[in-house]
Amino acid sequence: MKITVIGGGNMGGALVKGWAKAGMASSLTVTAHTQQTLDRLVETCPGITAMLDNSRAVKDADIVVLAVKPWLVEQVIAEIKPELKGKLLVSVAAGVRHERIDVYVMPNIAAEFGESMTFIEEAAKAETAVELFGKVGQCKIVPQRLMNAGMMMAGCGIAYVMRFLRAMMEGGVEMGFYPDEAKTIAMQTMQGAVTMLRETGLHPEAAIDKVTTPGGITIKGLNELDHAAFNSAVIRCLKAGMK
Numbered sequence: 242m243k244i245t246v247i248g249g250g251n252m253g254g255a256l257v258k259g260w261a262k263a264g265m266a267s268s269l270t271v272t273a274h275t276q277q278t279l280d281r282l283v284e285t286c287p288g289i290t291a292m293l294d295n296s297r298a299v300k301d302a303d304i305v306v307l308a309v310k311p312w313l314v315e316q317v318i319a320e321i322k323p324e325l326k327g328k329l330l331v332s333v334a335a336g337v338r339h340e341r342i343d344v345y346v347m348p349n350i351a352a353e354f355g356e357s358m359t360f361i362e363e364a365a366k367a368e369t370a371v372e373l374f375g376k377v378g379q380c381k382i383v384p385q386r387l388m389n390a391g392m393m394m395a396g397c398g399i400a401y402v403m404r405f406l407r408a409m410m411e412g413g414v415e416m417g418f419y420p421d422e423a424k425t426i427a428m429q430t431m432q433g434a435v436t437m438l439r440e441t442g443l444h445p446e447a448a449i450d451k452v453t454t455p456g457g458i459t460i461k462g463l464n465e466l467d468h469a470a471f472n473s474a475v476i477r478c479l480k481a482g483m484k
């Protein structure tokens with residue numbers, strides 16, 4: 242199956258790198274606005290095909306993945322339309338709808354490392370998208386009404402998790418660790434927490450009970466988070482993009 246990614250930027254580039262790592266390099270073609278972006282991708286992913294000409298890139302594809310900025314979607318579809326017949330057109334552009342798009346997909350940039358959380362909108366060809374995006378992480382097919390929520394939790398969610406991690410680092414530095422040490426500690430703690438939930442299936446509050454001694458220090462920290470309205474801040478953060 243030949244895949245063409247139109248727009249090898251942050252998201253398109255992450256998909257290309259993830260698929261290349263999954264052994265698909267020889268089936269991948271990528272385009273961009275500048276040669277510089279293509280050169281960088283070819284250097285990282287030997288074996289892929291890269292070109293500036295969108296129409297030519299689409300010609301032999303079975304699946305075309307649109308990964309340009311939302312405001313360019315209309316223009317790019319008009320440009321490649323003559324070559325699109327019989328091809329599956331998948332778009333990862335946030336919030337843009339177009340009659341020619343077959344499947345709407347919302348991955349995140351952890352696709353580069355095979356760890357995307359990808360939402361795929363219910364559609365006749367959704368399963369084909371699951372097959373493709375399943376190579377770079379977990380996929381979930383959802384109705385259209387949940388696509389934005391998926392984008393906020395997983396697409397944008399990467400940024401929110403980074404903020405939490407940075408906050409932990411800053412606390413660590415204030416208490417005496419060097420930034421690199423604080424980063425390693427915060428990342429390993431986060432990874433440990435995620436692995437614990439994955440392995441045990443516990444609800445986060447049940448996992449919290451395992452760490453929290455009555456009258457101890459963990460509860461003091463948890464209550465400080467509550468006083469600072471941490472839960473509310475996270476919920477408001479996720480809902481901020483749900484207009």
Ligand SMILES: NC(=O)c1ccc[n+]([C@@H]2O[C@H](COP(=O)([O-])OP(=O)(O)OC[C@H]3O[C@@H](n4cnc5c(N)ncnc54)[C@H](OP(=O)(O)O)[C@@H]3O)[C@@H](O)[C@H]2O)c1
Pocket residue numbers: 247248249250251252253254272273274275276278279295308309310311313317333334335336347348349350396
């Ligand atoms: N970033 C994320 O985490 C994320 C997550 C989910 C969905 N998305 C969606 O992914 C899309 C791209 O976002 P992004 O963050 O990856 O943006 P980006 O980093 O700016 O990437 C856009 C890419 O499109 C290329 N491009 C511009 N005009 C083009 C054209 N006419 N033909 C072909 N390629 C063209 C650019 O080329 P040059 O590099 O040469 O300028 C660039 O590589 C957006 O619609 C966004 O909603 C992004």
